[in-house]
Amino acid sequence: MNEKKGVCICEGCEFRDVVFSHLDDNSIQDLCNHKEEQSLSKGEVINHEGEKISNFKYLKSGLVKLYRRTPSGDEQIITITRPFEFVSNMSIFSEERYQYSVSALEDSVVCMVKLEFIKELFLKNGGFAMGLLSKISVINDKIIGQTLDIRQKNLVGRVAYVLLYFTREIYNSRVFDLPVSRKEIADYIGMSTANVIRTLSDFKREGIIRVFGKTIEVADIEKLENISRHG
């Protein structure tokens, strides 16, 4: 359904510039014949920790969380990310199985290409390989940086940090609907749910944010930045 006689829709995909910029039209055509698109509703799982990796997947639209389960059974959220960051990411070239799970926080569309196909392309096309490596490196750097940033802060600093993360990186808006529960924020920053809520209430009381259910408005972004920096 995605084809119209010979003209592949991947040609015009925005993603082409992100990882597939070094492919000529022939290869793109080929890619298109190997790809599959999958729509996911909020909450659906895209990859399961421990599952065998057979596809190269990337997020075309939506929002996802990357997480793993600790031995004691609770969830540890590694990052929350928008399209153009990979989904079945890092481990593709290092592990046979997923290290982490990925699930949709909003309705999402994922593109999948057989891993074998990507690997062949990688071997044949140096430019593609370089582009892919750079992209993967950027993503890894970002995750590591984020984790270190968070680790070094205290409770209020961490909460301020995620609020800023949503404001600037995810929604690019001072008003947004929280895509996660309070508990998920807690799992993300490594704090207890009760204290995350308490801190949000404090921010609200101090006029730094306004809260209407899931909707958050950052009222005083400078103050939030200060708290994030010094917290």
Place this chain on the structure above:
Amino acid sequence: MNEKKGVCICEGCEFRDVVFSHLDDNSIQDLCNHKEEQSLSKGEVINHEGEKISNFKYLKSGLVKLYRRTPSGDEQIITITRPFEFVSNMSIFSEERYQYSVSALEDSVVCMVKLEFIKELFLKNGGFAMGLLSKISVINDKIIGQTLDIRQKNLVGRVAYVLLYFTREIYNSRVFDLPVSRKEIADYIGMSTANVIRTLSDFKREGIIRVFGKTIEVADIEKLENISRHG
């Protein structure tokens, strides 16, 4: 001084199997002419955070720590690692400048190759590219995994974790000389120095480890594993 008329010593380097296994003898020769070896004493800095990246560096022998400085000025240790893990690692293909500093915890030898040369090789030789990507991915996975492991534990669990890390990953021996100060352990696991020391004293008192200055002997590794798991 590393050459003997035409025969390149890189040919026999153990590292060849790690990243350079897909290079034929010609390329190895070429590589060898572009490489430079650097000996570093304990404490010397190999890469400075913020410095421009111009070389692909890897650790041939020794032990290094990867770290960054927080805005407030204290050190955050990202990982401690042996040879065959890269040194000027991750960011090579994603950033123009080092995100992290690297310094020698023991006397070390580092091999350096002009980054441009590696990039050319990467573009020309798919097998090499694939090998390099896999290696980088493994390293990134390891760092992320380690960080998540640590984050999820409490004080005693973290201390047990690093002791096990030294025992199994770094020294492969139940007796070893700590290559880092107590403060560095604290910077590694994100706890205060005093509490790291206290915990080590507790372990000593309970007969789990024996301590002679910098020398540590893990006396009861099962107990340590239990603490690390449940802590």
Place this chain on the structure above:
DNA sequence: CGCGGCTTTGATGTTCATCAAGTAAAGTGG
């Protein structure tokens, strides 16, 4: 020997998790 840095331990206070109890919101089945 004496100075400075690393280590150790105790005392104290802060930060944070946990528990409990209650309220709001969101599904679910009739």
Place this chain on the structure above:
DNA sequence: CCACTTTACTTGATGAACATCAAAGCCGCG
């Protein structure tokens, strides 16, 4: 659409975990 159930959220009270501060011991080095 309403009653019911469940899940998410909220707040307070309490105690545990941990940081911080201070003082003293140790060790290496000039």
